[in-house]
Amino acid sequence: MKPPPHSRRRAPLTHRVAGGRYSFWRLLREGLRGQRGWSRAWAKASPRPRYRVVIVGGGGHGLSTAFHLAAEHGINDVAVLERGPIGLGNVGRNTTIIRSNYFHPDNIRFYELSLRLWERLERQLNFNAMVSQRGTLNLFHTEAQRDLFTRRANQMRLLGVDARAVDRAEVGRLVPLADLDNGRYPVLGGFLQPRGGTVRHDAVAWGYARAASAAGVDIVEHCEVEGLRIENGRVTGVDTPRGFIAADTVCLAVAGHSSVLAAMAGVKLPIETHVLQAFVSEPVKPLLDVVLTYGAGHFYVSQSDKGGLVFGGAIDGYNTYGQRGALPMVEEVTAAAVTLLPALARLKVLRQWGGVMDMTMDGSPIISKTPIEGLILNGGWCYGGFKAIPAGGLTTAHLIAHGVPHPAAAHLDLGRFASGRTLDERGVGPFPYLH
Amino acid sequence: MLRIPCPWCGLRDESEFRYRGDATSPRPPADAGLDAFNAYVYQRDNLRGWHTEWWLHVAGCRKLLKIVRHTLTHEIRSVEAATAASSTEPVR
DSSP states (O other), X not given: OOOXXXXXXXXXXXXXXXXOOOOHHHHHHHHHTTTOSOOOSSOOOOOOSEEEEEEEOOSHHHHHHHHHHHHHHOOOOEEEEOSSSTXXXXXXXXXXXXXXXXXXXHHHHHHHHHHHHHHTHHHHHTSOOOOBOOOEEEEEOSHHHHHHHHHXXXXXXXXXXXXXXXXXXXXXXXXXXXXXXXXSSOOOEEEEETTOEEOOHHHHHHHHHHHHHHTTOEEEOSOOOOEEEEETTEEEEEEETTEEEEXXXXXXXXXXXXXXXXXXXXXXXXXXXXXXEEEEEOOOSSOOOSEEEOSSSSOEEEEOTTSOEEEEEEEOSSOOOOSSXXXXXXXXXHHHHHHHOGGGGGSOEEEEEEEEEEEESSSOOEEEEOSXXXXXXXXXXXXXXXXXXXXXXXXXHHHHHHSSOOGGGGGGOTTHHHHTOOOOSSOOOSOGGGO | OOEEXXXXXXXXXXXXXXXXXXXXXXXXXXTSOHHHHHHHHTOBOOOSSEXXXXXXXXXXXXXXXXXXXXXXXXXXXXXXXXXXXXXXXXXX
């Protein structure tokens, strides 16, 4: 694809937001005038017959890609097609954690780019996403695990990312609830990324949708893509119940269902689909002010501003597209929860839900061209999709606009599997159910 | 909770089993070339529908089973020994 035209000078996005800019003064004014001056945050668009770019999937990555295409590359001849309403897919099903505490340098750089974008997201979008950098604390329970975490923290520090070791006494101060001497897996210490934290996930979808819509992107809800048209090895558009929509570039941002969409183009992906469950407890007074990760099982928890403890575990472990979850993982997660934080045994679980995700063969995402000309894939997010939304959108938009990968995401290409450059953070090999 | 009818042990809970993935891509011969091995090791149909897969009855008879299961409803259509030759073709 040709580089984008830069002829049109554009006003800063925040001044062109539909329904006006959000501000303290606006809030005060509307408060005094009976809240009658608000309008829809984004336009409900009907699809036009052709676009320069069609993005399949109106989740975090699809909306973020559309926003970055319009904001940074001047491409707003873009449609985002979403099967249901915005915000009901994985962008609204995760545990809202942001962090960049990885080990592989390529992963650290990519997720750190994302974390830096989170830090200025609200100003950029003029939307309160409740970005809260309360710190992410990973606990270790054995000497070997301490060495592993120390190595990981050192790797992060070498790349200029914040991380520090936390001794047992400090874990006790940071998380008074934790049973450090629990009989089974006593806590020896932890490692903290102070800039990690949480973001209100619904607001991320809404904020990106509003900013993209204001920039001229069409957000089309209730428009499921039922087929991809390919001519001479090149994608020409998508078939939907609302007719054929032609496009020069089609971007798949449907993590969880990437294989289903790619199969429409005859492409087989290194992905299996698995369900990951999450839970929220009844709301209680503040009792946990970091994101806490247990090291002897899969359990991570934070407290939402409403007071509920939001927690999750590992994938159920077998291929499924069912957006629910089974009891064995519920048992495993709650067992880990009450081992580490015995007080949780007194809380009721308010809700439990599941989201299906692309688990790749190396546990790392894919932002790549595909064997079909003009078909771009943003998928394979495994557990890490939410925290990667800003960087995923930025780098996917770069790939669409310039036809070459963004330097921060060049390692996430599909070709890495055949050439042996896999990015296996956990070192378990090509077994998606183990990542 | 899946309930898997093991041919040797009877109806058992999923927690007795270990999932071992897609059972439809046989290992290619050693001289099949890079593309064949790339497909074997990494590429999956990842079907939204009937899926043929390996399960190891690790806390039971320790036999490897070949199971046809629906990935949306989780209904199990057939369970047989891994060595049974009858359904090596994927069920659609």
